[in-house]
Amino acid sequence: MPTSPFLESVHRSIRLRGYSLRTEKTYLHWIKRFILFHGKKHPCNMGAPEVQAFLSWLASDQHVAVNTQKVALNSLAYLYNQHLEQPLGDLGFTLATKKRRLPVVLSPAEVGCILTHLPPSPRLVIELLYGSGLRVNECLRLRVMDVDIPGGKLLIRDGKGRKDRVTLLGRSVIPRLESQIGMAKELHQRDLLHAIGPSIPHALGKKYPNAFRQPGWMYVFPSKGYCRHPVGNHWCRHHLHDSVIRKAVGKAQGASGITKRVTCHTFRHSFATHLLEAGYDIRTVQELLGHSDVRTTQIYTHVLGQHFAGTHSPLDRLMLGQAPVA
Template sequence: MDGQGVGTPVAPIQIKRGHAGRLIVLVPYPPERVAKIKTVAGRWWHPKEKYWTVPDTDGTLRQLLTLFAGEPVEVDPPLRPASSTHGVPVDRLTVPGDHPLLEQVRLAARTRHLSRHTEQAYCHWIKRIMSFHHLRPVADMGEPDSGRFLSSVATASHVSASTQNQPLNALLLLDHDVLEKKIGLIEGVVRAKRAKRLPVVLTKETVSRLLGCLSNTPRLMAMLMDGGGFRPMECCRLRVKDLDLAHNQLLVRGGKGDKDRYTILPTAARQPLVHHLQRVRSQHEEDLRQGFGRVALPFALERKYPNAGKEWGWQWVFPASSHYSDRITGERRHHHLHGSVRQKAIKEARLKAGIAKPASGHTLRYSFATHLLEDGYDIRTVQELLGHTDVRTTMIYPHVLNRGGKGVRSPADALGERLSPSQL
């Protein structure tokens, strides 16, 4: 009989420590074993030595033991993990960022034109799913496996409703667009209903105190968010060509939902913005003299207009203080100011001003909407300036108009007018 007959012992798989942070894996045939090890990220075949090497990490070793479960595997004693993998913390089982599955997820997210932050969140959850199941191949996981992970997120992690829905959305993207398999109703798992929360809003006097404790670029950005209703990242991504100083308006491109809209340029911010642009332009001209001065362009515009990235109109209004190297071309470029710089400055200003409310960049946007309604502007105008698709989203702001409690005058106020100060 050709090949291995019935009862012929199968040669064991051997895992040994190699050099330069690698593990040596000897995988005798049959070919099914070779197909399994080819699913391990970072594996490498050495034809001269006739063995494979993989990254020397605890997560990779556990993945190998899972892949070859039920087969004879010999592991060097110093490498042997604990006999049970139950209860292993997620951060002990690592998934490399260049895992082939994650690259497919990124490609699927970009094909669907999802935002970069959504793409990063989905990759994060898929890595956690793989770690939760001890790095088993995702294609082998069924609906019960997905249900166990989603239930653990809902019950053990105590996350908000929106965070609880993120891994479910990531699983749907993975199954539909990457693995191309139908996933039915996951038993015991439903979409969490988001709680209705009212936004934190500052009074005009409180906003003035906050702005008084800011300076330079963070102060100008805070003025635009409070005076124009920008989302924090919309403010960071402003380009010079989107400023219309003649008409005191700004164009927000690619806002939430990939929508464009016009909003207000506050008169108080106009002159500080002009001075700021003069400094930015001087720095841009200096960068051009040194061979830099290029910024990234959206979509395929860089191929269509090769020199547009160096033009003044495409520059960031709020550029970062340092350059970065493009991972594809290696060219040094300018990125916009990172959101954490603005966020840290606002937090420090809030503490300095003695403001008890947890104010942030979004708080200034909420305050902008509420102050417009206080000044008598209609809800539809506020909706357009904020970029809300549905007016019901904008309807959360009239809750602080003039008086609390939907503008209702408390009966206790009328009672207080009839009583003397001594009776109060």
């Protein structure tokens, strides 16, 4: 939370523009670090040279990753361009280029092996990640109203880039998903006895004060306990924390004996790669993943090796007694 009147004003500005709570927390973190780096000098009395010095320090002294450096820059760009209305202009600073890393992809057999070592609730989450191409927090933020079982689809609200999208729902997961939704609804009914419901965005909660009583707002994967709403400060039930799923995946990987680096996001990568492998159009996969640019989706063609399809290793030709190709 903000620790000064200035940071409190930035906090209110970010919230007024409707950014997510995660973005709000991230921006405030980097703005605070920027101010402390310059000896608590007020940002109004600083500008592009100080921003450049801070970013250079992060790269050269703190050895932060390229993406971290970009997040810091975005935070300070918001501070000056949006909040203070003092555009930074050309910083004369070039961010380090992020080297391309191919995503880790599991084979269908490896996915199945990990699923067998997961407890029921985390397993259902991972099945949705792999079966629908979701990010882990997109899955955990699913509400009952977002699941269209007859239509075989899921509505993803406020995904990356603050975008909504629709993606497919695998038929094989429906029985377990219906059971999970049933348990969530039962929990919702018990919560209502104490006048407690699922956490709802603050603006909607004020506009529709009884919305929390509607089962459609209940999270499909609710948390075990109550918490305070981050804006309204009332008691509510949030969704399951992503650390629960990440820890379960780590244990399942260890039990399966798979040596690849496996994270929750690996199952989204595997979803995309296996669809392309099955011959689905890359534009279709792009829509299902929610990528703004098809070039982001094209990374999976490199995982498949489609860019060198039909090329034979010269060692194979040698072993077959053929002359190497000139």
